[in-house]
Amino acid sequence: MLRRLLTPRWLGALALAALYAFGAYQLGHWQYGRHEFKVERNALLDAHYRADPVPATTVLDDDPVDRAKDDWTRVSAEGRYDGAQVLVRNRPNNNVFGYEVLAPLVLADGRTVVVDRGWVPNSERGASVRPVVPEAPAGEVSVVGWVRPLETTQRKTLPEGQVASISRPDVERAWGREVLDGYLVLDTERAADGSTPARPQPLERPDRSLGPHQAYAFQWWLSMPVGLLLIWLGIRRELREEIPGRPAKPKKVRIWDEEDY
Template sequence: MPLLTTRPSPAIKICAGLALVILLGLGSWQVDRLFWKQNLIAERQAQATQPPIAVPTDVAPDPAMAFRAAYAEGHFLNDQEMYLMARTRRGNIGFHLITPLEQEDGRIILVNRGWVPQDYRDPSTRPDSLIDGNVRVTGVLRLPQTRHWVQPENEPLENQWFFVDVDAMAEDSGADLASRYYLELDETEIPGGLPIGGQAKIDLPNNHLEYAITWYSLALSLIVIFILYHRRPQKDDAES
């Protein structure tokens, strides 16, 4: 059966061309994101696996130090706990427990000790988490956070924090801050099981290769459909 080749209208050409450019652009963007995410994960893993250093004090936070393995020594001020709200773990809602750690010189480092289920906000429900005495804790350095546009404002009066504003937290607790970094603890076994450390996101989800393949596949499908539509089989006169 002979093929009937039709000439696409200018409008169809323009629409198909724009769609193709968009699909190829989205695929290429995902490839760029793939390499960016791979590099980011590698950097975080390299930082987190180095020998821990003491939390730097009296210095401006350096983005290059983010997720660097670090430690701090002192005792927890359990009566000054702060709650970083709306944090999930395996689909369960809860919060991150931030406790000031007082060093020997009396100055404070903020410590994100890990995740706690929402029902255990009252310290009396988790007495084993109220550790007394001097401790040495290890984790990774984190930088002060700024509010993302989708996040609520912090509510210090209600002790509800939605992002880690180190300066505001120190002011609210009256702490003499030793460092504007805060320490996010690694996963270590704690009597009673709470809080659960190791919440720092080192290995990030990386699905950009699948996304790139999807966009490029759609672009290829568009090309095939465009060609097939304009090269349709010609009907015989008897059938017309």
């Protein structure tokens, strides 16, 4: 069997089997990496999502949010909404597309935090028509929410008051002011008199599913020796067919051939 394996035909098959095994290992490693990423994300959510809020400025500043440490940190902030609300276009919420509503919250020190107040559906007249959006409350407000990193700008030209992503250049251009590098997904919002203002629909909770990545990783790794197994079976079959005196395999007679007799 070893001598047969060293023939050009089977050496080529062996090379293909080795290439497949290498590719299967890499794909399995990639899938397992995706699984580990989601496990770490869930651990971060467990630590942050229902924790007592900390002041927003202990997490948000002029540097990007540290995804590995500060993403989904629950924070609180006090200030005034100062500026028109901006709509983020083409955003899903519970599998329906609409807009996320951003408002600029100016803190006591003059810095501005981007607050995602929630979601509204598209107007019945189409995505290019501004839907009815609950106004941001006037006066002092106290907000509690979760810190998220800002997104990459998509550099799209949209109607006034709309942006394509929650990116620093887009919101700063829309409001004409600098903002802290990160934004706050609103959980609760209270006015100075203790009332709860009307707001857009809350965003759906973060996805905690692990998905099938771990199973896919094991499937790829278990398939690594398939090529070698096929080679062994192929060589074994060839050698058996070359045994002297081995009866020939009977020829299969098709039904329509039998009808000719």
